Amino acid sequence: MTSEATPAPGRVGDVRRRNLALVLGCLGPDAVASRAEIAAVSGLTKASVSSLVADLLETGLLEEVGVTRGGERGRPGVGLALNPRRGALGAEVNVDYLAVGVLDLRGQLRVHETVEASNQGRAPGDVLADLHGLAARVRDAASADGVELLGGGLAVPGIVDATSGRVATAPNLGWDDVPLADALEDLVPGTPFAAELSNEADSAALAELWYGRGRALGSYLYLSGEVGVGGGLVIGSQLFTGAGGHAGEVGHVVVDPGGRRCSCGGRGCVETVAGQEAILGAAGITGGGSTTTGRLAALTRSLDAGDDRAIRAVKRAGEALAVAVVAAARLVDLSAVVLGGHFGLLRDVLGPALDETLDDLAPGRIAAVTFSDLGASAAVTGAAGAAVRRALAAPHALLG
Template sequence: MQAEAPGRVQDVRRQNLAVALGAIQRTERSTRAEIAARTGLTKASVSSLVAGLLETGLIEEVGVTRDGERGRPGSGLVLNRQRGALGAEVNVDYLAAGVVDLLGEVRVHEVVERPPGGSPEEVLGELRALARRATTAAEADGMVLLGGGLAVPGLVDPAHGTVLTAPNLGWRNAALAQHLEALLPGAPLGVVLSNEANSAALAELWYGHGSSFRDYLYVSGEVGVGGGLIFGSELFAGPGGHAGEVGHLVVQPDGQQCSCGGRGCLETVAGQHAIFSAAGIDGTSTADRMAALLGALDAGSPEAARAVETAGHYLGVALASAARMVNVSAVILGGHFAGLQKWIRPSLLRSLDSYAPGVVPPDGVAFSGLGQTAALRGAAGSRLREVFASPHDLLN
C-alpha cells in the first residue's frame, strides 16, 4: 500500500456504502439491524448508509415480513432487480448480447451466428443492432442499464478501448472506443472491453465452480488457448494486464513454430486446430469438426484418442509450470477442453502428477459447465462488481 492519495473524511462514507451494499448483496433479504450486526457498523450509521443506497436505486425496500419472532420486525432490503448491465461478446463465428441484473441473472439473451471475418467497424455495427434489441427489450421490462462489457478473444487495452491483437478475428490495434459508447449510449458507466478468457474466468468465479475455489487458473480452449488467473476471488491481470496467458507457455522446446513467433507453445499441441489435424479431422466450421472429433472418439478411433491424449499430456506440462509459477492449486478448463473432459482428463492428471506432484491434486482439476454464455456473463458481471465496489459514484 504505497499510499499516494490523501484520504478525506468523505472517503469513509464511500467505503462504508460499499460495505453496506456488500452485506445486502450476500443475502437474499436483509434488514438494517442485520447489516449492522454483520458489518460492525452501528445501527445509526447503517440507517444513514441505507438511505444513501436507496437513493442510488441499487437497493429497494420491500415491506416488513412478520416472521413470528418477538420484537419489531425489520423492513426488508433487497438488490433492485431493475438495475443491470449489458454483456456482449464478439467471437469467431457468432455475436452475442445480453442483459444481466444485479443478482447476476441473465434477463435477456440474443445470439446471431455469422461467418468469420469482417472489419472491426462491420462487426461492431452488427453487434450494435443486436445490443439494441437486447437493451430495448430490457428497458421495456423497466430495467435501467448502468454500464456494459464487451468480451473479445484477444489482448485488449481497456483504458483506451483498444483491441491490441486478436489473431483469430484478424484484428490488430483496433480502436473501438466510439463503437463501445454506441453500444449503450448515455449509460453512467459506459462499456468496457475485456479479454474473453478473463471474462470467462470471472463468470466461473461468480456463476460456476468459483464457490469451490478461491484461487485458480482458468484455461479457455478455443482456436487459441487463453487463460485467466483468479486470486482471492479477484482477477489478477498482471502488470501489463495480460497475465495468465497459458497458450504460449513452452511445452516442447524442440516443437513447432507458433503463430506468436515462438516455438513449441502449448497452443501448437492443444489448440483446436492442432487437435483436429492430429486426429485427422477435416471440415469447414469449428462446430462440425468438433462434432466429428467427438464422434471419432465415441467410435473408438485410436488416432483421435491419441491426439486428445497428447493435448492432455502437454496441457499438464504447461499447467504444472503455471501452477508452480503463480502458486495456485486448482485449474478450471473451459472451451473445447470442457467438451473433451472424458477423454482428456486421464492424461492431464497423469501429466500433472508427474511434473508437479502434489501441486494440483485431482480434485483441483475442474471442467467448466457454463457453455457459451460464460464470457458474456463475465463481461457484464465485472461491470456490476464495479458498481458494488463504489456505489457512491451513482450519487450525483
Template sequence: MLDAIASAPGVSRAGVAARTGLTKATVSTVVDRLVTASLVREHGQERRSGPGRRGTSLSLSPDGPCGLGVEIGVDYLATCLVGLTGEVRGEWTRHRDNRDLPPEQVLSRVADALAEALADARRQDVTVAGVGVAVPGLVDTASGRVTVAPNLGWQDVDLAAEMHTRTPELPGQLVVGNEANLAAVAELHALRHEPASPSSFVHVSGEIGIGAGIVLDGTLFDGLHGFGGELGHFPVQPRGPRCSCGARGCLERLAGKDAVLDRAGVDDVDALVAALDAGDSTARAAVRAVGRVLGSTLSAVVNLLDVPTIVLGGVYARLHPWLSEPLSAELGDRVVGAPRRRVEVRRSVLGGEAAVRGAAAAALRTVLTDPDAYVLRARQAESRTTSSVGSRMDGGNGSSPAS
C-alpha cells in the same frame, strides 16, 4: 453498503449499520434511495439467528437494472443481459468468423448485436446499467483500448471510442476487458454455489484461442498492466506450426479448438462430442493428445504459481470427461512434489458462457461500486424521456425542450 447487502441477502438496516460501521440513520436514508432506484428491495423479515426483533429484509432487487455483456469471439459474437441477482434475462450467440476482417467491420457487427440486445431490454422494460465487452486480446482496461488481439488480427484499436461513436446512446458505463480474465471472475462467482469451491485456481478456456484467468485467494491476478494470464502462446513445439502471433508451435495452434477438430477429423464441437460418445478412436486419440499437451503446459503453470486447481472452461468444459484423465496424468508426471501435491482438474460451471457473463457482471459492478452515479444517470435519462414526451416531473405542462 450495496456490497454489504449483496454479500448477506436478507440483512436488515441494523445489520447493514453493524457491517459497515455507519449510523442507522445514515443507512436508512441511503437504503431508501437505493430502494427508489430499484437497486435494493425490501421483502419480509430479516433472516438471521439469535434473539431480538427482526427488521425488514433487504436484498439486491431482481427488478433492478441489468448489465449487458458482449463477447467478441474469434468465430462468434455473444451478448447477454444479467440482473443484479445473477438471473439471465436474455442471451444470444451469433456464429460468424471475425478473423481477417478489418476491425471496422467487426465493430459494425458489434453495434448491430448491441442494438438488438438493447431493443430486447426495452421490450422487457429492463434498465441497462452499463455495457461490458470481452475481447480475446491484451486490453488496457483504464482506457478501453485493445493493445493487440492476435487471433482477430487487431493492433491498437480504441474499442471504447469506436463503440461510443457507433452507439451514441450507449447506456451507463462501458467496461472493456480481456475475455479470459472476465471469464475467470464469472467462474469464481458461479463456483461459490458449488460444493468444495476453490478460491485459488487457473481457469483455462479453450476456443480457437486459449486464454487463462488466474484467481488467487478469491482475487483475479492479472499482472502489472492487466496483461497476465496469456497462456495461448505458451511454447510447445519450437519448430511447430506458425501462430497468429508470429511465433511457432504455440499452445493454441496445437490444443485450440481448430487443432482438436482437425485432429479428430470433424467439423464442429457437437460432432466431436458425438464421436467421443460413440467411442470413435480417432476422436478419442485427438482429445487424449490435446489433454497431454495441455497437462504439460499446465504443469509449468502449477509449478510457477503453486495453484491447487485447474478449471476447464470454454470448449474444454464440454470435453472434460475425456480430457481430464490424460491431463491429470501429465500433471502427475510433471508437477514437482506430485503425487503428494494433488492438483484438482474440474469442469467450469459456466462453460462457453463464462466470458460474456463476466462482461455483463463487470458492467453491473460499476453500479455496485458507484450507485450514486447510476441513480443520477437514471434520473437524467428519465427527465430526457419525460421532457420529450411531455414532462411528468414538472406538473405535465407538455412543453417541448429546446434542442
C-alpha cells in the same frame, strides 16, 4: 496493468464511499438482510448503516423487500436486497458468433441473444454495426422486462487495453490495433458507468468466479479452449492481470523445449499441441470446407467411436495442459483449474489425461480439476458482471 500506488490523498468523503460499497458487499446476489444484520456483519454501527442504506435506496441499487424475522421476539427487520430492476449489458464479438445479454444485479441473465456469423477477416466496422443492431434489440427487450441499465462491457478474443478501449491484436478475428472507444460509447448510451473492453477468457474466468464453479474455489486457473488456448488467473477472488496487464496467457507457455515452432515465434508452446488446429490436425480431421464447429463435432464423434488417433491427439493436449497447469501451480501457488470453452466437449478424454499427467508431474499439487457449466454465455455474463461490480463498488457515483 497492476495499479501503481497512486499518491491519492485520503479525504473525509472516502470513508463514506467505502462504507457505501461495504454495505452493498454484505448483500450477495440472493441475500436478503435487515439493517441490523448488515450492521452486525460489517462492523458498522446501526446508525451508520441506516444512513448509508438511505443513500443506497436513493441510488436504486438497493430495495426494501418486506419484513424479515430475526430472533423469535422483538421488532422484525425490513429486508434489503439488490434491486433486480437494475442491470448491465454484456457483449461478445467472437470468431463464429456475436452475443449480447443483460444481467441484473441479482445475477440473473434476463436477456441473451446470439447471432451466428463468421467474423473472421471481416472489417471491424461491419462487425460492430451488426453488434450494435443486436445490442439495440437486447436493450429494448431489457427495457420491456423492466430492467434499467447501469453500464456494460464488451469481450473480444484478443489482447486489449481497457483504459484506452483499443484492441491491440485479435489474431483469430484478423484485427490489429482497432480503437473501440466509440463502439463502447454506443453500446450502453447514457448509462452512468461507461462500457469497458475486456479479453474474452478473462471475462469468462470472472463469470466463473461470480456465477459458476469459481464461487467455491476463490483461486484458480481458467483455461478457455477456443481457436487459441486462452486463460484467466483468479487469485483470492480477483482477476489477476499481472505485471503488464495480460496475465494468464497459457497458450504460449513452453511445454516442449524441443517442440514445434509456434505462430508466436517461439517453440513448443501449449497451442502447438492443445490448440484447436493442433488437435484437429493430429487427430487427422481435415478442413475440407467444413466449419470449426463442424470439425469439432467430427472430433467428438471420432472420440466416441474410440478412434485411436483422435484419442491420442486429445490425450497429448491434456498432457501439454498439465505442464502449463503445474507451472501456474508453482509460480502463483494455485491448486485448482477450471476448463471452459471447447475443452468441455473433450472432457471425457481430456480430463483423465490431465489428471494422470498432473499426478505424474506434481503429485498432490492440484486439488481440483473441474469443467465449466456456464456454457456459451460465460463471456457475456462476465462482461456484464464486471459492469455490475463496478456499479456496486462505486454507488456514490449514482448520488446527486
